[in-house]
Amino acid sequence: MLSFTPYSYPKSHSVKEILLSSLTAGVVVYLFLIIFQPFGTENFHHPYKYLILFPYTLIFGAAFFISSLCVSRFDEWNLVSELLKILAILFLGSVFSYFYNSLFISHVPLSFENYGYMFLYSMAIGIPTSSIYILSRYIYLKNSRENISEDIDSISNPVNSTKAVLTISINTTELRVAEDDFLCIQSMENYCTLYYLDNNTVKKLLLRISLSGILMQVQTQTIKRCHRSYIVNLEKVKSLKGNAQGYKLILPEIDFNIPVSRSFISVSIPQLQKLYISYYSSITEA
Known part of the structure; x- marks a missing residue:
């Protein structure tokens, strides 16, 4: 069994690396939306459908950038810390996505109940993509240690x-x-x-x-x-x-x-x- 808590986790120090990771995260979310079209997206018909979905790339990319920039100041970092950062990213992304969806797409009244659905949608998209991201970087660090x-x-x-x-x-x-x-x-x-x-x-x-x-x-x-x-x-x-x-x-x-x-x-x-x-x-x- 793997024990994640005691292992340090690679953390970006430069703004350039954080920006590149943020753009990658946003693109992955966008590809997930246009390929799998979850949550009834396949039934959404519009001549500019993919253009309308593109702002979600900017939303989750910005959430990733803000969160990563804030935690870059910490000296100690491990897998538990990274998981908490991912939750913060998903929370920020869900808030921005909710306002974008309510004000520009669905035009539904703002309510905590509707936001709850958006939060669940964000978690459903974010958990599988985040799992791939976290495990890939963890494996990279683990292999680096074995090749010291x-x-x-x-x-x-x-x-x-x-x-x-x-x-x-x-x-x-x-x-x-x-x-x-x-x-x-x-x-x-x-x-x-x-x-x-x-x-x-x-x-x-x-x-x-x-x-x-x-x-x-x-x-x-x-x-x-x-x-x-x-x-x-x-x-x-x-x-x-x-x-x-x-x-x-x-x-x-x-x-x-x-x-x-x-x-x-x-x-x-x-x-x-x-x-x-x-x-x-x-x-x-x-």
Whole structure:
């Protein structure tokens, strides 16, 4: 039997990925409506029938986008959280669909009873499509974990032995990454995602190790923990935004910002200031 609760679940961090997923979700709903024509849709005859059904694509796509954008701020995410997000999407979609159907298609009076029918319709459409979406992403993550050792082998040998090299031991496997190529680490429960550069291309690798376990192996003068879920190479930080209530570090190589917890501000921010002072001094002297 599968136990879904303890497993972390892949969550979109970039707006571009969220937008693409939202468009896909909307198109899937539209295809479901025109192919299977449920809830009496086959008896609805109109010269612009498929055009009238198209707004449901925008409705469910927008609901998916809004919900995914809101949850992208959370650090920890698992299958139960994803299921709750799907329910929120179906709820939002049913509300927007109800108003669209009542005001522009059926022209029936607004009532809680009529909305109840729309909510059931939305659930009937959303549950099978959402199940396919959730299981496919879950299987993808599960397979990624099973292939960790194969991915590690591809970066085990550093390109340039003259560079400072970080050595990370995971069970019986050992991987080495040049310190200059190290970007950051993001944790998800007992797994960490390592972001690094390989020939100036950003790569990421899922590792089965806790953040505290990997921190002891990679921490240097410039590689520090800045959040309960993040380790960052401070030399790769090009700018930061926010204030003492909530700083975010910006690395141009990755498409998401790295938060800095209050408890780590006293460690991270002064060191960043030293790096910037040293950097600008070298430019001035040159």
